[in-house]
Amino acid sequence: MVAATLEARVRAALEEVYDPEIPVVRITDLGIVEDVRASDAAIEVDLLPTFTGCPALDAIREDVERAVAPLAEGREVRVTFRRDLAWTSDRISERAREAMKEYGLAPPGERRGLTLVQIRVACPYCGSLDTAHDSTFGPTLCRDIRYCNACRNPFEGFKPK
């Protein structure tokens, strides 16, 4: 019972940890918190990297450790990135998708099998579907670069994975 309560408190604390590269999105909404376990000895948080080569992983780990530390009360805090499970972009919550749009980042489209090319991605600024895919690779591994023909703005999109 204590463990269950503590786990819930840890999860609540993780709600306040934001992605360092998309600072409007909570890591819980990004779907990278895979598991939380609490015992008398330790609090363990399992995370999944979005993209394997993401350089923000260490920063995320430190942020999680900092968020959980006040709840530890002498327990060891172990934050690990799991490598045996693939994160996919369909783990991103609706709330995070809305936050991305506000931020000027198009949320990833639906994953359709292994189809990569998303024909229509809505512009996060004006909502138009008259957009073009410019570059698969953007400023971070998880973003691509697009252009809106309607409002003439370049914008970034979160890549489906």
Add this chain to the structure above:
Amino acid sequence: MNLLLALADDELIIGHRMSEWTGWVPYVEEDLAFSSIAQDEMAHARLLYEIVSATGVDTLALGRQPHEYRNAVICERPNRDYAYTLARHFLYDTADAVRVEALRASSWKELAEAFDVVTLEERYHLEHARTWFRRIANGPVEARAKLTTALQDVIGEALSLFEPIPGEDALLADGTMPRASSEMLAAWLTQVGRELEEVGLERVLELAPEARIGEMVPTSSGAIEAEGSSPTLRVPGLQRVDGQWVHVGEFEGAGGRSGRHSPDFAALWDEMTGLYRAHPGATW
């Protein structure tokens, strides 16, 4: 371990070469592309090294002597120009896709899991390689000519990505390798042959490198005999049989999988491991 090092070292070394483009590509999207792909490839190498050594990744990646690296020679070749880089990128990533798909069914659980992750990211590399391959192949005459020459230069060494792994029989027997190197090579050749034919560049396969060096003697069978081929690091044996490209014979001259490298590797190794050797145990 031979298998894991072959796979991981390929990613590390080609990632290192791609990273050399950072800041130099005259076109910002391609600068981003090669930098991002390099970042992915090195991360995949790390993911694989971590399977056998959770804490000693740097030691594995940077702490070995040159002859202990098991990457295929094609990965260590200098970038030369964009045409060569693109030709290698296309051939490497089409080959990588074949083996990643095969190894997702490996009986080595950690390896199969790693490739389940890797495959989701590699398809972006493949898409990039294919897009530019087609764009340049169907592009202006000069660009197409440069790509053709580059493909001819690289195709022979690309085959050596499928050089058999030392101890492969045992790996096949216990399911660590679900498909033999020769089978994967055949699957890759069929596909690459088709993609080259789609853009009318199948002569790249007909003029595989050992044939370009000496005098070419086309025969009635369609096979090409060549004289004066280079004795080292050439992988001969491409033939068209029943409408499909196949590789026949031994991997003469290859050797990356047993640690035999080209002279180009020394300079790459020197630069890549320099910091690690100067400051053992250094961390960020």
